[in-house]
Amino acid sequence: MYIVTAKEMYDLDRYAMDEIGLDGRLLMENAGRAVADQIESELSLSDGILVLIGKGNNGGDGFVIARTLLQRGYDVTAVQMVPSSKIEGDAAYHRKLLLSMGYSFVQYDGQESLEKLCDQNSIIVDAMLGIGVKGEIRSPYREAIQTVNASPTHTISVDLPSGVPADEGVEVNQAVKADRTVVIQYPKLSAYFQYTATFYGEWKTVDIGLPAPSQHKRSFYGKAQVQSTFPTRNSFSHKGKHGKGLVIGGASTMPGSVGLTSRAALRGGAGLLTLATVPSVIQALASSTLEATYISLQDLNGYILDVKGLDLSYDGIAIGMGMGRHEEAVQVLQKVLQKASCPVVIDADGLYALEKDTSILDDRDGPSILTPHPGEMAHLLGVSIPELLSKPFAYTRSFAEKHHVFIVLKGAFTIITNPEGEQWVTDTGNPGLAKGGSGDALSGILLAYIMQDQTIGDALCNGTWIHGYTAELLTAERHSEHDLLANDIIEGLAQTYRTLSL
Ligand SMILES: NC(=O)C1=CN([C@@H]2O[C@H](COP(=O)(O)OP(=O)(O)OC[C@H]3O[C@@H](n4cnc5c(N)ncnc54)[C@H](O)[C@@H]3O)[C@@H](O)[C@H]2O)[C@@H](O)CC1
């Protein structure tokens, strides 16, 4: 499923009309009918339906919805928010059609009467503003949005909750807080932002017959993609076929992080796993992480001092977890990135070490994979976290393209970007993962997957999806969002693989 900006949606619309010959009025009919079908699944004939119709094409969809539901025998009150003279184009055509069929609408005449209508009806259909919204919300929408939000009546928005922009980087000053949104054809970026996602309520897309974008820019990555790309194990495979991985990190005060990464890589499916760390960490982990082998690195005050002489000929490396933020960590990271030619996952303190000189990424032979949470990404970019979160797609894409790296920007929606700037979003997981150690486990899973038979992009998407899905499975049964630990995720991978028959 593609995720689009307003411009991309308008371009598709134009392409469909000008190049394919699909009439805009037909697209609007398809949109309105598809939304009406969705709404109808929630209705009974006794329900009163209030349709709020704006000036543009979102309002045009509203005229089709009102006509379709009236034709099907429902009790519909359609309210036109602006004078008839202001309605143009395809929306005016559908307005006329509603009237020609013998139905009528009422003209909006202020907040007080709208308040009454909201209370008298069982469902509000919000078709006031769509992807064309710009700037501060003006009258009469401003008051109407306040009224709708103040009413307890169940609200279903068309395409977007009115007032929510399609794109990133736009502040939302006022918008409908929908219970549900029926999204036309493709979800818009704002459905995946922390600041705007909650306005949508639950949402679903409907197909109106638009073509697919000619170029892949962004899409949603879900269960179907995991199941179609996840590699199967050949009966004749051996441990050498599933990747020889190396984890570099840990410090005497943080032995757990690399322990989690190593165990997650093994449970994730790595064939062989070596942990290079300081002696005290080896002591702490050797009896619990039996399947790993260990390389003892020189230690200074409990931190890794150097990686001199460390053989880096592995199929994949994960570096940075629990490594500490000291000057030597910068040298360690730089040496590893310079010498290793395999894919390297850089996480946690490795990202802080990277901040000193990101140009080191540019000259690497092998792929680099950065797995920041928003704090780490903002730090790398030198912007504030709110600034990053207002444009996460744009910021990560430009960094990935500039340094030719993969980025996994973690969060409730995780954005995966490849060096060409293509992006995918996964939405699995829950607040049970908001706990120290979850990221370490994810790094291990990603290390295991980049060494299997799949593209790095698929490996990263599969890894983040499975990490989050495992949290969902576990909190639905044995655990809660309060008690869930990173180690539970690692042990829970078994259940995920079995549930999905992977
Ligand atoms: N492929 C497509 O793009 C399709 C789009 N359709 C619908 O059309 C919508 C887009 O239509 P439009 O481009 O007409 O956009 P809108 O329906 O969002 O309307 C834009 C109009 O709203 C007013 N407006 C914008 N910002 C405002 C503000 N801050 N305060 C007050 N008034 C404001 C302006 O008059 C502007 O012209 C989509 O969201 C979707 O619902 C469907 O009908 C079919 C196909």
Ligand SMILES: Nc1ncnc2c1ncn2[C@@H]1O[C@H](COP(=O)(O)OP(=O)(O)O)[C@@H](O)[C@H]1O
């Ligand atoms: N509220 C949430 N919903 C879904 N996933 C979450 C949520 N909070 C955290 N996560 C996931 O948990 C992981 C946390 O990673 P990170 O912040 O690096 O943790 P750590 O500090 O333990 O390394 C990421 O994969 C992130 O996507």
Ligand SMILES: [K+]
């Ligand atoms: K709307």
